[in-house]
Amino acid sequence: MSLVVDDLTVRYQGASGPAASGVSFSLAAGELVAIMGPSGAGKSALLRALALGQDYSGSEAAEIVGGAAFISGAPVRSAGKREHLFAQHEIAYLPQNAGAALPGGSSIGDFLSAPLIARDKRADRGAVGERAARSIDAVGLTLSTLSLFPSELSGGQRQRAAIARALMIGPRLLLADEPASGVDPSVRGVIGTLLRTGLEAGMAAVVVSHDLELLVALDARVIVLDAGAVVADGPLSELLAEGRTPFLASLAGLSAAAGEQPDTEGRDGAGRAAGR
Numbered sequence: 130m131s132l133v134v135d136d137l138t139v140r141y142q143g144a145s146g147p148a149a150s151g152v153s154f155s156l157a158a159g160e161l162v163a164i165m166g167p168s169g170a171g172k173s174a175l176l177r178a179l180a181l182g183q184d185y186s187g188s189e190a191a192e193i194v195g196g197a198a199f200i201s202g203a204p205v206r207s208a209g210k211r212e213h214l215f216a217q218h219e220i221a222y223l224p225q226n227a228g229a230a231l232p233g234g235s236s237i238g239d240f241l242s243a244p245l246i247a248r249d250k251r252a253d254r255g256a257v258g259e260r261a262a263r264s265i266d267a268v269g270l271t272l273s274t275l276s277l278f279p280s281e282l283s284g285g286q287r288q289r290a291a292i293a294r295a296l297m298i299g300p301r302l303l304l305a306d307e308p309a310s311g312v313d314p315s316v317r318g319v320i321g322t323l324l325r326t327g328l329e330a331g332m333a334a335v336v337v338s339h340d341l342e343l344l345v346a347l348d349a350r351v352i353v354l355d356a357g358a359v360v361a362d363g364p365l366s367e368l369l370a371e372g373r374t375p376f377l378a379s380l381a382g383l384s385a386a387a388g389e390q391p392d393t394e395g396r397d398g399a400g401r402a403a404g405r
């Protein structure tokens with residue numbers, strides 16, 4: 130698996146201007162890039178534009194309108210049936226507020242099974258069920274959760290179920306948009322463990338996250354967006370030490386405060402300090 134993003138400009142479908150532009154990075158198997166930045170910076174648009182049809186959330190699609198992205202050599206911009214089929218085998222996309230976006234009419238078991246059935250209608254249902262059981266167990270939910278519907282779960286349980294679905298295909302590329310946002314701290318631990326295990330097993334990941342503890346521990350390369358432009362790019366530890374943009378300086382201040390997580394909505398000053 131490789132992901133090459135070259136001077137990419139992305140736009141929400143129907144929007145007049147780009148949501149993010151000038152983004153470049155490349156990823157090989159086992160590598161991680163984290164995307165950071167204040168609210169409205171274009172982080173979600175970037176991930177969505179790379180998701181190759183794997184977004185189940187019903188949110189507006191974003192498209193590439195400049196530059197290029199290649200997943201394992203195949204262009205994302207002119208992706209056809211072949212690339213979408215490939216994506217069904219290789220790419221997992223975890224949308225923002227993934228738990229809240231679970232389809233209300235499906236049991237968790239059906240929701241988890243969907244990506245495997247979508248790519249092979251004749252898939253062995255027993256094997257799919259076993260896989261669902263392993264995935265639900267990996268996120269710390271009981272097997273009985275598989276027969277429940279989203280309305281019967283807590284917010285944290287729903288987010289765990291969404292993460293379990295992302296695990297179902299054993300993705301080679303994970304695109305995760307704020308996987309730990311708005312849920313209880315225990316979900317943060319689950320995400321950290323799964324990310325570490327996945328990366329060690331050769332999964333590549335692009336993650337929108339402000340979990341400084343996790344990202345420093347993973348020695349993540351970070352791209353900071355602000356109002357659609359790249360304002361910093363490099364290893365997180367270096368960016369925090371430099372505090373080169375107001376947003377980073379604000380994050381660095383927070384990282385010094387024991388275990389505190391930044392509030393990217395700006396209530397703690399991060400968004401305001403970034404000039405928003």
Ligand SMILES: Nc1ncnc2c1ncn2[C@@H]1O[C@H](COP(=O)(O)OP(=O)(O)OP(=O)(O)O)[C@@H](O)[C@H]1O
Nearest residue numbers: 141144148167168169170171172173174175189393
């Ligand atoms: N569906 C849409 N159509 C047009 N513009 C949109 C749409 N959704 C978001 N935008 C705009 O695109 C820009 C980038 O939004 P995006 O959601 O990608 O940012 P973000 O960094 O992910 O923000 P947040 O951290 O709040 O999720 C913002 O100016 C936003 O107002």
